[in-house]
Amino acid sequence: MPRKQSNIIKIPKPPRSAFNKHRPASRLLLDQMSHLASSLVRHLANLNNYESRSPITEAHAGEFNRFITSLLHPHTAHLAAKKSGSKSKDQPKKRSARA
Numbered sequence: 001m002p003r004k005q006s007n008i009i010k011i012p013k014p015p016r017s018a019f020n021k022h023r024p025a026s027r028l029l030l031d032q033m034s035h036l037a038s039s040l041v042r043h044l045a046n047l048n049n050y051e052s053r054s055p056i057t058e059a060h061a062g063e064f065n066r067f068i069t070s071l072l073h074p075h076t077a078h079l080a081a082k083k084s085g086s087k088s089k090d091q092p093k094k095r096s097a098r099a
Contacts, residue, residue, distance in 0.1 A: 025033075047056065056064075069076075
């Protein structure tokens with residue numbers, strides 16, 4: 001039987017003024033963007049599939065390309081999400097249970 005927790009820390013909800021989409025980004029956010037961009041460049045440099053011990057599959061490559069495209073073209077990301085939500089033709093059909 002699990003013990004009842006006695007020390008519950010309540011975290012207040014941040015006020016609506018904590019986020020303003022029109023406010024200029026802080027130095028911390030800009031540094032995070034720079035760090036992520038340089039990490040992506042290093043990751044792309046390591047994608048040499050010819051010398052890799054575990055080669056990248058077509059599924060990995062497709063998912064990676066879909067992700068990067070959604071970053072570069074956010075206005076079409078919702079269209080790709082709708083298409084990927086439908087069943088693929090190459091997936092086997094589920095058999096119905098017999099009564």
